[in-house]
Amino acid sequence: MRSLSWIAVLFTGVVLFYTAPSLPPIGDPESPASSHVSPYYIENSVSDMATPNLVTTVVTDYRGYDTLGETTVIMTAGLACLLILGFWTPMRRHPTETDRLSFGSPVLDAAARLLVPYILLFALYVLFHGHHSPGGGFQGGTLLAAGVILVRLVRGRDCGWGVDREQAVRLACSGAFLYYAVGLITMLMGHLFLDYSKLPLPLTAAMRRNMGILGVEIGVTVAVAGTMILIFDCLHATPHEDREAEVSAERAGAEGHT
């Protein structure tokens, strides 16, 4: 394995350093990348779909099918973790004594109680303000997941605050399906897949695209949040046999000290 790695690194290194100078210089406005397709995106985003954030328009509308594939990749990763590590102990709504021992402490608990509401609120802001400022589906979903994961870290492993494991799977799949459904509506109406301007909304074409982007962003947020919580639960939760060993070890440890 070691010799293969040196050969591969040598081959890649030679190709990289040999060809770097012939790439267009960084930052020159006439380079092919900034003069062929991207001027259309920059000049027409605001008029086409009333969305100043040019990256959001490219992500969700001009190349919206890529992001549907992207949301599917995230769902695939979640389902893969579910299949590989799928057997975990059922969740308990309220933390038991052992959970408190293994993780929690008053300081952490108070901090989490203060932080989590603002994290979730900021996540929703990032999602809904994605049209005008950097942010959008992926970032909002990640922050939602970060809030829920923070509570799991503070409260101990098997406490299912907010979203438990079965709901996380359904969340991941239904988020991806929401994105898919927004595209399917226009296809079933006889138009092209993901053509938001043909959505059955009583608005102008640009605003219909704007609403289409919002609907799709919500789907991405739900999918990313569900998947990240699912992957965290798979990695973090204790399977059946470890659970008993751990509880008995802690009880033995507790008697040893007293």
Place this chain on the structure above:
Amino acid sequence: MSAFYEIANYWGVAILLLVGLHGMLARPNLMRKLMAMNIFQVAVILFYLSFAEKTGASTPVAPHGLLHPLAADFINPLPHALMLTAIVVGVGTTGVGLALLVSIYRRYETLEEPELLEKMRRENA
């Protein structure tokens, strides 16, 4: 001097890519292979962002009320959109890799590749 800066990014990307590739193939510890994979993917993201730049152009968010933005004023948004995908794919792959590592550890009690191969060979015999 500016000629150096024009391709400085590409040298940096090349070195980072080689560090990541070497780490993935040569590191014995499986967890470090995953870290090297993330470094490998960050190098590709840097590569895409370096040829998205335009001198004298601002970040690709049009200010409020500007109905017809000019192409020269804003950075190329397409590589940014592509790299959002690359980051999320990287984290997804890392999640699946870590799930595999946890299940390998539960079965073989080790994450070092030489020990792992030795245990598997002993079981085959």
Place this chain on the structure above:
Amino acid sequence: MLLDAVPFQDTIGLAAQLIRRAMPAMVLIPLGAAMLSPILAARSPRAARFFGGGALLLNFFLSLLVSNLVWWQGPIHYHFGGWAPPIGIEYSVDAVGAMMAPLVAFFALLSFASASRLEKEWTPSHGGAFQALYLLLSAGLMGIVVTGDLFNLYVFLEISSLSTYALVAAGEDRAKVAAFRYLIIGSVAATFWVFGLGYLYALTGTLNMADMAERLPAVIGSRAAVAGLAFIVAGLAIKMALFPLHGWQPDAYTYAPPGAMPFISAIMAKVSAYALFRVLYDVFLKAGPAGEALELLGWVAALSILAGSVLALGQRDIRRMLAYSSVAQIGYVLLGFSIGNAFAVTGALLHMVNHAVMKSCCFAALGAFRAKTGRADVDGVAGLAKEMPWTAAAFTIAALGIIGIPPLCGFFSKYYLIRGAVQASAWPFVAVFGVSSVLGTVYFFRIIESLYLRSADQGAKREIAPLSVIAPALLLAGLVLALGVFSQDVVGNFVPIIVGAGGPS
């Protein structure tokens, strides 16, 4: 509501218009079914399984309709979101894509039946995850076949890779180590693809295949274009498991669950070879340096054929032997592309179809043998011909087909490849075909001899292999025969169209 959006001409015109509008459903049906499977499986796993099977069946019929329309009326283009390329993403199915799409849909449908029987992973604890990942794999592979956009191809490559890592890891304990190695090397391949695509995007400014084909000749002189091609080809070579980069394949094939194996073994490498065909012949054909690149690729393919055949000789485990044989067979396809004249490319494309059928028949028969004896090595199948005559016959037909015995389909694709090599007077390549056929005969006859001539050791435990595991093997063996006997029609009506429309003269 749908009908009034479509202008009513005659019924044929209307049907063609409907198929043209429904073409991306070939990817969207398994995609949607995969998204709903976990939700449905929570209620009743049986309903989820019927739902998945029905989706794949519908998908197979749609792919037949689409490919017939493409062969009859020429390529179909579909612009997502109403944006024409190079602004938006485009699906374009031409004659070669129309050949691959039914192939992918057929194998997804076929081994879905055997996967559902052999896998005990269908238990509720996994909540339909296995079925969802299987459907995502078929959607990902179909997405690679029909896409006309290079970055979209990367996204669907990533979907199919991630689901393959999980499907391989669902096997026995050692499968997780094999899956982890496959994940590391597979993500190197996918990132090489994105990196090469970055070079090409920096030079041409577009991601659409057709648009890039027009803009490449102007910049082909610069070293960056050659570097882009080098990275893309290196990434796909890893995915195709060509000789120097095939390290992950034998372990992945050996320890993967038997249910998913007929689908993975048949289609994964072929779709990567198809993507390479697209890059070499659609994007780079007009640009020109493909000549030297093809020459180099030809030698790598020849090396891969010889090394794969030699390595397959020394294997006791049949699955590992079949994995090395796949390394050799994908070398045939790549050698056909690199020789480049009409016969060789026809032979390569035909070999993709034939080998998919033959290899998955071997793995299906092997799955039946394993269900019976629990073992998959040469001694484990000793004397099984008496107890399982039909499955043994199926395995033998597939093995003879891979070797290239005349009535079977393997012979015809090799015939076209050799004829192409002779026409291009590439004598070393002709020698490589001959040597590898001889080596193939040796390592396959070892198994056939063990099946028929050796006596079964009575002590070994025997379960009854369920019919639904044997049925795919018999069906595929029949297909091997049919493709062989009717090979003249198969080649007669659809392959020249490919050479005319897509491939070189």
Place this chain on the structure above:
Amino acid sequence: MMQPLDTMFLALLIVIAVAALEAGDLLAAVILFGAFSFFSATFYALVGALDVAFTEAALGAVIATVFFVSAIRRSSKAARKRAR
């Protein structure tokens, strides 16, 4: 001109990447890896890609590091506890 700052940050990224791979203890490696993600997010912001920087900071630095730490916790502590 932003160029000297970009190049300096790129050098910093390379140093942290090598340090993360060479670190002795696995947990130290993961913490350095988290720092690597944060600095790459800063570099993206410097280059002007704010959306990418936001995603890398939220996904790469926070979520990936939490995944790594919980995976390490599952693959070393359990053994020590059972081994005792």
